Amino acid sequence: MTGEGKGRRGSPATVSTEPGPAPRVPSASPLPRTKESRPFLLDFLPLQSESETRLSRFFARLKEGRLSTTRCPKEKLLDWPPRVACPRCHTEELEWVDLPEEGRIYAFSATLAGAPLGMEADVPFAVGLVDLEGVRLRLFGRIVGRPWNELRIGAPVRVEPYAADDGRVFYRFRTTD
């Protein structure tokens, strides 16, 4: 085994680095990902490491607690999701900017039935579109903190990073009222 792959920040902290043949039978313990046999494209979280995406900085920033995205340096326009090329002028020299943490609910609903694989245990869960304070971005995300039937349009929320079991990170919104 060659140990953990470059930039596999989501890998468990304890990783075997001993040389030798790959185990014939998958171990129940966490495996290094270089010889990964479990499927990754059956869940929804993006692949996040430097070896997998040019947007790994987004996830690294999110681990530090900040939601960010890219901005075209010429037009000073934000895009969501973050990009590697500007959709308007097509420059590939984009800059990263941190986004406001505060926002207000523009619309919301909830999944009370029909959750996708891996999210069945979360039911019922609320989702919504949130206008971030002071920028022209309206992001979709989970809303936690209050049950769906206590949410209201216009209510304040705050961006909250969270980590999945395997260390990959994403963002959600938490009510603050």
Add this chain to the structure above:
Amino acid sequence: MSGRRVALVGGATTRFGVRSATWPELAQEAGAALFRAVPELRAEDVDSLFVGAAEPERFAFQSHVAPLAAEQMGLRPTRVIQRTELACASGQSAIRSAYAAIAAGLSDVAVAVGVEKMNLPSMAEANAAMACVMDRPWDGPSGATAPPFFAMVAQRHMLEHGTTEEQLAAVSEKNHRFANSNPTAQFHEKVFSRDRLLRLPVIAPPLRLGDCSSMTDGAAAVVLVAEDRVRQYSGPPIWVRGTGQYSDFHNLANAGSLTDWVGLRHAAREALGRAGIAIGDVDFAEVHDCFTISEIVEYEALGLCGAGEGGKFVADGRSDLGGEIVVNPRGGLLGCGHPLGATGIAQAVEVWSQFASQVPAARQVPDPDFALVHNLSGSANVHSVMIYGREAGD
């Protein structure tokens, strides 16, 4: 329209529903039904095959489905064989591609077939497949699926325009009632009164079960031919008179207004303009009622009523038989079910059957001259519109 004129000379739909049948078996059924419905059709005359299939990779663990469908249907295309994928509009995409190939002179006789197998042993797995239609890495982790997205459309429409749950139920009642006269419909035998619809469980507030189209297995196929081949077929031809599409976003952050579907305005203007007609000339429309709120927003974007008036439009019966325009006489996605790749084809089969006076009186539109077919796909981020006419036009 430019190029050769193109006619649809017949088609057929399999039974829609929770079917004890696989993807290839549904393709076989569609082929068998098509050859029965169009007796003059000879397999050796079919030079091209377009296969509308949204997600066979996820629902049937199968790629390269165009040759699979050809084999199942007994076809050996010599000019064009391809799959068309545009999520919920995959079927209409197959028809549009067949139209383009014939108009350009590449094909003379083309079959457009749509097949979708959606019901799996694991409902959660099927729901995950559906969720892949959205922006999977950026909206998917939060649980973006169609019901909560269209629920937000409904919530905003209620807030901005005062639309009510009763008006949503009016769409569902109408379309389920039409489906009662359509034996291929998933809910052919189920009667839904507005009161019953308003008592069904909430799926994604404010949408209830009866506001949502279902997970459906099914297939449908049509034959399109060049104008000089029309006389070989005994059924009346209906003519492709216009098409239009518009795509303006994918990630939900870029949706803009949830309640004014600008993309549909663009697509309809393009299609009607190519046909040289106005929306008032259309006698009936098969529109994409994946959710009840969708049909209400579509009335408005199509210009059938003013902004915010869609709920009243349906509640007043103006989209019903006897109204200004009959919307979804087939039974819609709500009544027929929504096998993604098959829906657009099944809508075209209904259009042909209406023009040919081959539907029961309970849903027959009197003497139509023009029909409009609309599909949205994904989060209403793409709109696809076709206009069919009784006359060939210029």
